[in-house]
Amino acid sequence: MTILFDGIAYGMLLFILACGLALTLGLMNFINLAHGAFAMAGGYVLVILSQQAGVPFLLCLPIAFIVPAVIGAILERTLYQHLYGRSHLDQVLFSIGIVFMAITATRYFMGSGQQIVQLPDWLQGRVEFLGTGMGVYRLFTIAICAVVAGLIQLGLSKTRFGSQLRAAVDDATVARGLGINVSLVFAVTFAVGSGLAGLGGALGAEVLGLDPNFPLSYMIYFLVVVAVGGTTTITGPFLAALILGIADVLGKYYVPSLGAFIIYTLMVLILLWRPHGLFSRAGAR
Amino acid sequence: MSATLSARRAAVPAVDRPSLVAALSRPAVPLWFEVVFWLAAVGIFFVIPDRALLLNDIAILGLFALSLDLILGYAGIVSLGHAAFFGAGAYVAGILAVNGFGWPIPGLLLGGLVAALIGFVSGFLILRGSDLTRLMITLGVSLILLELANRFDNWTGGADGLYGATMAPVLGLFDFDLYGHTAYFYSLSVLFLCVLFSRLLIASPFGQSLRAIKDNRMRAAHLGIATSRHLVGIYVVAAFMAGLAGALNAQTTQFASLDVLSFERSADILLILVLGGTGYLYGGLVGAVIFKVLQTVLSDLTPEYWQFWIGLLLVVIVLIGRDRMSERFGQLFSRRARTDGEALP
Numbered sequence: 139m140t141i142l143f144d145g146i147a148y149g150m151l152l153f154i155l156a157c158g159l160a161l162t163l164g165l166m167n168f169i170n171l172a173h174g175a176f177a178m179a180g181g182y183v184l185v186i187l188s189q190q191a192g193v194p195f196l197l198c199l200p201i202a203f204i205v206p207a208v209i210g211a212i213l214e215r216t217l218y219q220h221l222y223g224r225s226h227l228d229q230v231l232f233s234i235g236i237v238f239m240a241i242t243a244t245r246y247f248m249g250s251g252q253q254i255v256q257l258p259d260w261l262q263g264r265v266e267f268l269g270t271g272m273g274v275y276r277l278f279t280i281a282i283c284a285v286v287a288g289l290i291q292l293g294l295s296k297t298r299f300g301s302q303l304r305a306a307v308d309d310a311t312v313a314r315g316l317g318i319n320v321s322l323v324f325a326v327t328f329a330v331g332s333g334l335a336g337l338g339g340a341l342g343a344e345v346l347g348l349d350p351n352f353p354l355s356y357m358i359y360f361l362v363v364v365a366v367g368g369t370t371t372i373t374g375p376f377l378a379a380l381i382l383g384i385a386d387v388l389g390k391y392y393v394p395s396l397g398a399f400i401i402y403t404l405m406v407l408i409l410l411w412r413p414h415g416l417f418s419r420a421g422a423r
Numbered sequence: 424m425s426a427t428l429s430a431r432r433a434a435v436p437a438v439d440r441p442s443l444v445a446a447l448s449r450p451a452v453p454l455w456f457e458v459v460f461w462l463a464a465v466g467i468f469f470v471i472p473d474r475a476l477l478l479n480d481i482a483i484l485g486l487f488a489l490s491l492d493l494i495l496g497y498a499g500i501v502s503l504g505h506a507a508f509f510g511a512g513a514y515v516a517g518i519l520a521v522n523g524f525g526w527p528i529p530g531l532l533l534g535g536l537v538a539a540l541i542g543f544v545s546g547f548l549i550l551r552g553s554d555l556t557r558l559m560i561t562l563g564v565s566l567i568l569l570e571l572a573n574r575f576d577n578w579t580g581g582a583d584g585l586y587g588a589t590m591a592p593v594l595g596l597f598d599f600d601l602y603g604h605t606a607y608f609y610s611l612s613v614l615f616l617c618v619l620f621s622r623l624l625i626a627s628p629f630g631q632s633l634r635a636i637k638d639n640r641m642r643a644a645h646l647g648i649a650t651s652r653h654l655v656g657i658y659v660v661a662a663f664m665a666g667l668a669g670a671l672n673a674q675t676t677q678f679a680s681l682d683v684l685s686f687e688r689s690a691d692i693l694l695i696l697v698l699g700g701t702g703y704l705y706g707g708l709v710g711a712v713i714f715k716v717l718q719t720v721l722s723d724l725t726p727e728y729w730q731f732w733i734g735l736l737l738v739v740i741v742l743i744g745r746d747r748m749s750e751r752f753g754q755l756f757s758r759r760a761r762t763d764g765e766a767l768p
Binding site: 163169217220221224226227228230231232234235236237238239240241242243245246354357358361362364365395396398399402403405406409410413414 | 551736737
């Protein structure tokens with residue numbers, strides 16, 4: 139049970155990290171391998187503020203959202219927007235370039251060691267609930283992620299911006315014709331997605347670990363979530379993230395020697411079965 | 424302005440470095456730049472014989488990039504896991520050599536064949552789905568192999584790497600030396616044969632069909648081309664060559680470690696190919712030279728941070744536009760300069 143619980147926490151975290159990528163991919167059809175770099179930025183913001191500057195942990199989290207969001211918005215306006223119409227190869231190359239730069243720049247400024255996040259006292263320890271031991275921090279993570287996921291879902295389905303976004307995803311040309319400022323929608327979405335990645339990176343710094351190689355080592359996980367979950371809905375990636383998180387934790391616990399092998403095999407099999415994702419509307423084609 | 428541009432674009436349908444591609448499609452006639460290239464490749468050894476190990480690296484990278492060009496430049500498959508085949512070839516050749524089977528050429532071929540077999544199996548996986556699906560599957564296959572190599576560390580040496588390979592002389596004649604002299608000519612010969620083979624292959628009906636598939640897969644299928652068979656076919660050939668490159672690497676360095684399968688290797692080779700330009704066979708070779716020289720210079724300057732500049736280079740290349748760059752480059756090498764002079768955006 140404890141393992142299952144850890145798996146859920148891990149999966150929720152993955153969802154927050156990856157949902158920005160799902161939006162970018164679904165909305166702009168842009169393969170952004172550099173998504174992890176924004177998550178890393180969030181993580182390092184948390185480390186610098188809470189560990190070195192002594193800012194309270196709870197205050198760090200919104201900042202860890204805002205900083206990557208601003209970086210994301212700037213990059214979107216200056217660089218990314220030129221690449222929307224380009225081939226996927228160009229996008230892959232471009233974002234790998236960004237990842238390399240982010241990794242080395244981080245190593246230059248922060249050192250290449252693993253960053254240690256010291257949680258505040260009230261988030262440490264465990265509680266017993268129905269005979270299951272649960273880490274307080276895991277509970278905290280799940281709570282935050284659930285709230286954020288709910289907000290995203292509400293934002294997408296109920297607000298005006300959400301409908302504009304969905305319209306733009308379905309058909310950008312028609313949406314533009316209807317007077318929706320699609321490039322503004324793109325920019326805002328990109329910024330929010332980057333910010334969410336940053337928040338996820340900050341929350342996950344303690345669970346996932348944080349070092350300059352973060353964007354590469356977790357890139358595959360984000361991509362799995364999006365590829366398996368499909369890009370047309372937000373529930374798809376959410377379920378995919380939960381499955382992935384639980385499977386990964388279970389796998390690591392019961393058959394540690396096989397490591398990530400199970401995940402990759404599962405992903406390949408699922409993609410063979412349904413190339414457009416488990417929950418995509420396009421279905422098996 | 425844009426109206427005239429689009430009119431011109433309609434008037435000039437062949438945008439894609441037509442003269443060079445056409446020239447490369449005539450297999451019997453070597454172009455002058457090819458002659459110069461191969462003479463230079465041999466000649467450079469006598470200028471800097473003490474850098475033979477570096478030259479050997481370049482030849483191997485060139486072969487690896489050439490194999491990627493076959494699937495990317497000629498079949499339009501974007502792969503993020505091409506290191507899978509390189510690693511398979513490297514481990515097969517390495518494991519053979521460590522266990523007393525030190526003949527270079529049989530080991531090389533076996534490495535290539537095992538890689539081709541993996542290519543055959545995984546080739547069927549990349550036929551369906553979107554670019555993203557393909558990216559994920561190629562990446563997934565290479566990561567699965569990486570995990571397997573890590574798991575069966577009694578065979579592969581795991582994270583410590585595979586040491587203690589002893590190689591017999593090439594063809595029973597040329598012993599491997601410490602300075603990489605034999606290694607360079609060995610790798611260069613293999614590279615030469617592979618380029619020759621690729622050149623014949625792309626000029627063949629098979630190669631022409633591939634180009635049709637790359638341009639428009641559905642149209643090609645309607646023309647009666649067996650698209651799946653062609654795609655799997657070229658994937659196997661590319662896997663075989665990547666396996667050869669890996670085997671060469673293991674044999675000439677007498678070492679193989681987990682990084683032969685790493686994502687960084689797949690990404691690097693993509694960069695190398697793009698540096699030189701896709702779709703004219705020599706792109707990978709040119710890219711390998713540029714990349715290796717850059718890497719050597721940069722890592723002398725900033726040993727820890729040279730990757731930053733490589734990343735910057737990638738971003739700049741993409742922003743300038745790959746087509747525009749390689750088109751200029753293609754013009755330099757083609758026999759007839761293009762008459763309209765200016766590259767179309």
